[in-house]
Structures are given as structure tokens and as C-alpha cells.
Amino acid sequence: MKIIPAIDILGGKVVRLRQGDYAAKTVYSADAVKLARQFEAEGADRLHIVDLDGAKAGKPVNCELILRIRKSVFIPIQVGGGIRTVQAAKKYLKAGIDRVILGTAAIPIIRKLGAERVMAGLDLRGNKVATHGWTKTTTDYPDFARKLRALGVTEVICTDIARDGMLSQPNITPMLKLKKMGFRVIASGGVSDVTSLKKLRISGMSGAIIGKAIYEKKITVREALSAVRPASGLAKRIIPCMDIKNGRVVKGVGFKRLLDAGDPVAFGRYYSDQGADELVFLDITATVEKRKTLAELVRRVAREINIPFCVGGGIRSLADIKVLLKAGADKVSIGSAAVYDPAFVTQAARRFGSQCIVISVDPKRVGDRWLIYTRGGRTQTKIDAIAFAEEMERRGAGELLVNSLDRDGTKKGYDLELLRAIASRVRIPVIASSGAGKQKDFLEAITLGRADGVLAASLFHYGKVKISDLKRYLKSHSITIRP
């Protein structure tokens, strides 16, 4: 269940109202951007922003401030309040807001815009939907909900106005009913303590918006996350990566300078003994012969090594994948081919199973976004990296390998913002790659970047960091690690 702190904006300041009453407001902060950053740093899954001036005026008022928040954090943001025209909705979506929340004008806007990036806000007074800044009360919510369902809306926010800002308990009855109708339901209003969170989670709610309780310091974002975090024994993974050229391991710096070094199987065995959780072999040979040499290498590794390994480099057909999986690879990593032919990913996942398809995502920062690069970091595309990652998940990718081109070879640490931006938006595992310089970098990739695994190459190959030491270090910082 996602923990979604709320930031309500009135007159440019962060406030909480009681039961939607503009006269009953408390101002908590003059710096919405700082607050957003704080929530993100504490681990919030998403942010919920309401333009209260907008809700009253019937059109966005605090748009500029909201877009400034968008530029300052990397987790998903949902925005509501006065979005009553297609134009207003589009403006937010184009600027990178993940979801617009529609209430009053939900149905006419969805009819024109589609339901894909829309969430419907069902603000309830009793059994009726309230609109226009909660000043009007209209239809019974099941009827309204049915219409939304018919238009393809999948996610709704259910707020009980009577409980909003009252530090009570959430009204779970309409939420359960909406869930039964097939919606993913985000609960709002009265989410005030660990008990209410646990109850919402058990009831199968997909998210909980927490407002007043955070501002009145009844609960922190961290406590909320702890309360709903599912128990899991799954360890984070440490993955050494070997670049292979003509069947030999090469030590690489960036994608361009190369030094020849050694036997892949010997490397594999060494790292496996050190405690590596998986291995990645990336073939950077440019020739046509490469396919045969790579398959032979895979066969040798599969015979000798008993931990999982992934192989990649120039994979662009189902036949390529079949040969490598048959030779004994557990997974294959696809790079440029996924960018130029996304349908290939769908086919590969369907044919071989998602669990063996890893997509290599190579982004570089361009302005305030990341764009995808291909061909070993040499060619820029116009494709937004975050959108690409989400699309790859939709197409059936089993895992994402995120290689920051800005950090590659720099030893300045992983690109935590990039990792967080991707990890907070996909449900498949994300492996951090590129930039490791010291042990702390691995820790931060996991805690701040929210990565499921961490990959490094030269740091391990040059013996700067030993995997066994690294694992002890991570364990001492409470990361679940396989010894």
C-alpha cells in the first residue's frame, strides 16, 4: 500500500483545512518545495498536491508553485484542485505531473482526454459526491463511480469529507464498495495513525493519503511506511559485471577506454566465492563472430558456476535470445534493440518469460529530464528515460538495469535521483549501475535510490572494494543481505 503525504496549497502556503472549510485553516509552512523534498527523503511513495485556491476558483491558481515542486522531487506526483478543462489537465501532464485528479469535471474531461493518466476524486458527504471545492453536493457515489468505470478509470481517491482534517479514522465502507467495483482505491480523510493504516492495508487499499496527522506530528512518513511495509526476507543483490571482448574480460572505464584482462569463468568463480549474488557478462565485441563466441562462453560459465548470470550485448532477435538461454544463461539483457523496436520486448517476454528479460536503460541528463542513449552511449534519442522504463515494464520486462551515462566511470556514486524516479514508478526490480566509487555509494543506491540490486565493474575488478567486505558493511547498516 502506497504512503502518500498530502500538500494542500492556499495562497502559496501549505495548509490543512478541517472538513474542507476554508475558514478553518491552519498554516503549516511557507515552503512547499522544501516540504516535498523532505517527504521524498523520508521515503514517500508519491505526493498528493491539492490546489485549494484552484478548487475554489474553478481553475488552477498555484500551477507555477506546483510545477516547481515537480522539478524538485523525483517520485510520482498527483495533483488536484480546480482542474476543470482539458487544457488545464494537459498543462500539468505535459509538465511531468504523473496523474491529474479530477472531481467536478471528471466525466467531460475523461471523455476527451482518456482515462490513462487520470485519477477520479470521489469526495463524499454521506453517500453523495461533493464538487466545486466541496461547495455542491450532487449524485450518489455508486452511480458516479459506475460512469467512471465505464470510461476506463481504474484508480480513485475516496475522501470522506466529514473525516478530513479531523484526526479520526478513515471511513472504510465506501472504500470497500469501490474496491469491489474494480477500482484501485486510495484512501483519504481520517488517516491518522498506525491502526488506521494497517486496517486500510488489510482491506486491500492501494494507497493512503496522510495529511493532518503528519502536520500535527502524530505520525511521520517513516513510521507510516514501517507500519505498512510487507514482511520480506528478500535480500538486496550485489552484482559484478564483466565486459567481454572476444571471449575475454576487459576492464572498462566509461564505454570507451579498454584494457584486456582475463578468463570469464575464473572471474565468475572468484566473485561467486566472494559472495556475489549474480553475474552479468556484457559482450562489447563488434563482430559477426561474436554470437558464436558468446554462446561458447555462456556454455562454459553455465557448466562451472552455480549462481545466476545474465548476458547481454547486441541482442536483437528472438534467435539470439534462444541460443543464449539454451547455452545456459539465466537471463539476457537487451539494450538498443528495445529502444528501436519495443515490440521485440513484448515478443521476447511472451516467448521466454519475463523473468529472463532484463532491459538495459541508458539515460543521460539533458536539461531537467533524462533521455535514452543507445549504441553504448554514443547516440542520443528523444525518448524520455522514465517513460521508457514504464513502457518496458508494460511490455513484460522482468527487470531494469539502469546505467547512468553521467556517472559511468566517474566513481562519484550512482545517480540516485534517476534511480528513485524509476524505482518509484515500476513494480519490477531495478538494478543500479554506473558510478560506484566506494561502499557508501552502494548503500545509498539502495536506501535513497530504492534499487533492488547494485551492479559494479571496475571497482570490483581492480580490488578497490571486495564483495565480502561490502556485504558486511551493508548488513551493518540493516540492509537485508545474503551473507
Next chain:
Amino acid sequence: MIAILDYNAGNTASVANALCRLGVPHQITADPEAVARADKIIFPGVGAAGAAMKELKKRGLDRALKHARQPVLGICLGLQLLAEWSEEDDVKCLGIISGRVKRFSDDLKAPQIGWNRVGKDYFYFVHSYYLPVGPYTVGAATYGVPFSAVVRKDNFYATQFHPEKSGKAGLKILRNFCRS
């Protein structure tokens, strides 16, 4: 001689490689008679339950398994197919072990990929469906919920994890099965 079942559900080579490393004679076979004659059977599996059950039936391997009296080791999907039913593809399975295979909830990343803890050891898992803990569970792990990591009933053993990919701990499991 250990028979490794071949029913188009991937991953026989990984198991075969592991048995080579252990120096254990084995054959990969889809022939129910060869299976019946084998000293022990390894029942691996990767992929979806529906397609796998179909392939087993096509080759008569479902009956070969149900009638097996010698030790059988199921791996990954091979554990799930021993159960009565799988939610994956909503398919009836072999019914050798009681229980229904369910899908992990939305709460966590899917599939579970990586090393999880069973008792004192870690093993490598890759799966989106699981068999809940039941009377035949001898080892459990947790991924949102506790689930069966190792089951045993009479001559049937099965692991949800891949022992052939689980380093030294996994090799030990395979060795114990092959040499017992």
C-alpha cells in the same frame, strides 16, 4: 541413474550442469518408461502452469509422476505443479500435495527475484506464484506472506527455489537428494 524430466518447460540444462558438477549420472528424458525405470526423478520447471500441465499430459509424464514410487525432486514450477490447483492459468495440477498455488499480492515487486532466507540459508527464487504454508511444508520463506520454500510428502520433495542456482547451499540440497 537420475531422470530429469523434459517437458518443454525450460531449465533442464541448468539442472544437468549441476549434476555434472556433482558427478552424478543423469539423463534428460520425456519418456515415461525411462522415467519409471529411473532411480530418482528430478522435475524442474520454469514458465507458466497452464502450458506446463499441458505438456506433461501430452507426454504422459503426469501419470508417470503420480505413479512414481522412487524419490522425486520438484524444482520451482515443479513444486507448484505437485499441488492441487494453480491460480496461474486457473489450472488443475497433479494433486500429489494438498493446497492451491496463489499469486503474490500487489504489495511487493513481482516476480520475487533474488535470494531469500529459508532457515539459516539463502536460496535463489524467481517466481510470481507461491504455495501457502501447509501440512507438507518443511521450509518456509517470507515475501509479504510466509510461503512454502521446501515441501515433502512421502517420496516427493520439492523446492520453490532453484538449488542449481543457489551456490553452495543449493548444491548441498542437490547432493543430499542425489546421494541419499
